Amino acid sequence: MQDNPLIIALDFGSLNEVERFLEPFNKHNLFLKVGMELFYKEGPRTVHTLKEMGHRVFLDLKLHDIPNTVLSAMRSLSSLGCDLVTVHAAGGRAMMEAAMEGLEAGTPAGETRPACVAVTQLTSTEEARMQAEQLIPVSLEESVLHYAALAKSAGLDGVVCSAWEAGKIMERQGNGFLTVTPGIRMGTDSHQDQKRVATPEKAREAGISAIVVGRPIIRADKPVEAYETWMEAWKGATR
Numbered sequence: 001m002q003d004n005p006l007i008i009a010l011d012f013g014s015l016n017e018v019e020r021f022l023e024p025f026n027k028h029n030l031f032l033k034v035g036m037e038l039f040y041k042e043g044p045r046t047v048h049t050l051k052e053m054g055h056r057v058f059l060d061l062k063l064h065d066i067p068n069t070v071l072s073a074m075r076s077l078s079s080l081g082c083d084l085v086t087v088h089a090a091g092g093r094a095m096m097e098a099a100m101e102g103l104e105a106g107t108p109a110g111e112t113r114p115a116c117v118a119v120t121q122l123t124s125t126e127e128a129r130m131q132a133e134q135l136i137p138v139s140l141e142e143s144v145l146h147y148a149a150l151a152k153s154a155g156l157d158g159v160v161c162s163a164w165e166a167g168k169i170m171e172r173q174g175n176g177f178l179t180v181t182p183g184i185r186m187g188t189d190s191h192q193d194q195k196r197v198a199t200p201e202k203a204r205e206a207g208i209s210a211i212v213v214g215r216p217i218i219r220a221d222k223p224v225e226a227y228e229t230w231m232e233a234w235k236g237a238t239r
């Protein structure tokens with residue numbers, strides 16, 4: 001993730017829709033996120049198709065189960081050839097260690113293990129709700145920082161967080177620890193269900209590893225133009 005990618009969230013219901021969306025992008029090498037909706041419908045062939053087109057793939061299934069189940073699931077996922085996968089940090093240290101063990105075990109010889117990042121607090125969560133519904137008495141920032149430390153201690157490569165917490169995470173866990181941030185919106189975009197939102201410029205200033213953008217690009221009238229505008233805003237003059 002040295003190149004600070006903008007990852008497009010392919011939140012579509014079928015591979016046909018994805019192929020239609022990608023058609024006009026023929027000049028671009030993209031980093032694409034496959035989430036639950038698409039993977040549950042179309043399965044592993046989604047990853048194979050996108051990899052054959054030359055794109056990088058973030059397979060975002062947010063695993064959260066007992067360690068043994070997560071270990072086996074990650075062994076299966078790492079054999080698909082994706083570049084990045086997710087777990088929920090709330091699954092705990094033993095579960096995250098099991099995820100890493102499964103990923104190592106399932107990566108074919110001579111290939112690179114997918115990077116693994118832990119979701120801290122979803123970007124659709126705000127502090128009052130976290131405290132009331134998850135009975136976490138500390139601030140949201142403290143909860144995110146705690147989960148980031150736990151993920152690092154379990155050997156993960158980074159976390160999913162909002163742009164608001166990313167700076168402090170890197171301060172504590174080092175710049176090599178990945179910060180992947182959804183909830184990115186331009187000034188005039190609707191926030192929809194996102195709560196901890198930042199602009200691409202703020203994300204860049206925070207030194208974030210990668211941003212994830214879905215609806216503002218995939219629902220745009222002209223997706224390629226939208227992507228190029230987003231890339232300009234994200235990369236700025238310095239990257």
Ligand SMILES: O=C(O)c1cc(=O)[nH]c(=O)n1[C@@H]1O[C@H](COP(=O)(O)O)[C@@H](O)[C@H]1O
Binds near residue numbers: 011123160212
């Ligand atoms: O793991 C994720 O990617 C994720 C974590 C999180 O805290 N918030 C979040 O929005 N996401 C994903 O990032 C994407 C954001 O999409 P938009 O809100 O449409 O830009 C969706 O595919 C979400 O599943």
